[in-house]
Amino acid sequence: MNVRRLAPWLLVAAPLAVFVALFLAPLVNLFALSLFRFDRSVGVVGGLTVENYTKFLGDPFYLGILWRTLRIGVLATLASLLLGYPLAYHMQRCRPRARAYLALLVLAPLLVSVVVRSFGWLVILGPNGLVNSLLVSSGIVRDPLRLLYTEGAIVVGLTHVFLSFMVLSIAAALARIDPALLRAAQNLGATERQTFFRVVLPLSLPGVAAGSLIVFTLSSSAFITPALLGGPRVKVMSYLSYQQTLLLSDWPYGAAIAFVLLGLVAGAVLVYLRVLESGRYGVVFR
Template sequence: MSDRTENSLLLLPGALLLALAFFVPIAQMLILSVSGEQGPTLDHFTRFLTDSYYLGVLWRTVRLSLLITVICAAIGFPLAYIMARVGPRLRLWLIVLVILPLMTSVVVRTFGWMVLLGRSGLVSETLQSLGLVGRNFSLMQTETAIVIGMVQVLLPFMTLSILGVVTRIDTRLEEAARTMGCTFLQSLRTVVLPLALPGIVAGSLLVFTLSASSFVTPNLLGGSRIQVLAASIYRSVTQTLDWPFAAAQAVILFVGILIILVPYARLGGGRSNG
């Protein structure tokens, strides 16, 4: 038996599992999205793309996902840099603190934010005591609440993605930049940031994808007033029982994510190769 045949046999179980877990459901979703009473149809896509409500839901989903990704990157990069440059023992504790929220259910963490951001929550009472807001102020059922909750949920993914790259950057490069007259911030911008770009791109892709497809946190913190596409798909399946239209929405979400992610991934790959 040749090495190529042996390698193919070793890859076969994983390929079959990938086909069953990913490609088959995607194919079924595509078929369902064009299913009609009288045969294949594009009416479900036409309905979505010609309805201003659903286009607004799609735009809100993309806009909030981009905002969440930018905030996670802005917080995750400095945090990852600090974790990479401290001692091994302190780094271990910082990694534990970053990973610790992942050991708690997203539902539990979201309910915690509902308590904090509610009308009688800690955030509202603190702002009221400072005289910054009125008595009936509440962050619940707002886009701000969704962003806060999603950043807390997805920040570990961004931080750990960047940390894996920053820890491999030779500190002597920063020392050389400082020797040549760069300030600390200039060395970060000209040396560390370009070298850490693959980690930032990987973390951004992961955070954006998870954010755009998230249902629990946006639905609980945003409520029925602020719909995202995942919640709209869930409503089509459970309330109106319109499975083909739900499948069409899922396909649009899937294609929309690919349209945004593929150029972004190529940009990061081109930068890293350069």
């Protein structure tokens, strides 16, 4: 084989090696670990078994945490979509300068450490926090509401950060739409509203899809934000896996939990994409 044809492979060799060594190999290792048994007195015991998986899938407590995790992922995605689409749409219609400022604003949460950001929400959502003191002082409620350590708090905290991914991917999709298409729609008799629903929205679906996938996968696997805003009482899968692995030293079970989450998120993503691609406007994904 001559050097010219080999060169691209040589160039990707380094990143490929990193990917295999630091991601693929541990993943395979982790999967193998999830098939081992754990004994409190002995530790990890060899011999392949699916016991960890049957234990998880047969226990309503664990399944409840799984559904909660997916529910939080879906809610954070929906919230980001509903808040993010109008913002992205507006950004596209702005002048370049205003657009740059808005993009900066949208990205701002990413510039702050996740811990600092979450503590900010603790201050806002706490029993004596901003929201509750406003509600109590205005007489809407008599006693402070329990806002912190709820699923809602986790969804708010996750939406706050991941909104930026949603906005940026939708804005990118909107920017690719030829402005002549909007004129064409109006010229053919469509009102602005009809133009939006029949032309803009379908053509922005790839951005909606990309943004949703990013927000959903990141939200479902987030660890610090749910741990700080949900606490130990509102556990999610990542926290459960952490607890089993590091606090209880049951590495095989922690690994199995991680793989159940991975499998379900990957499955949900595949189903979501399949639905979009086989839908009415599937052609925009090709």
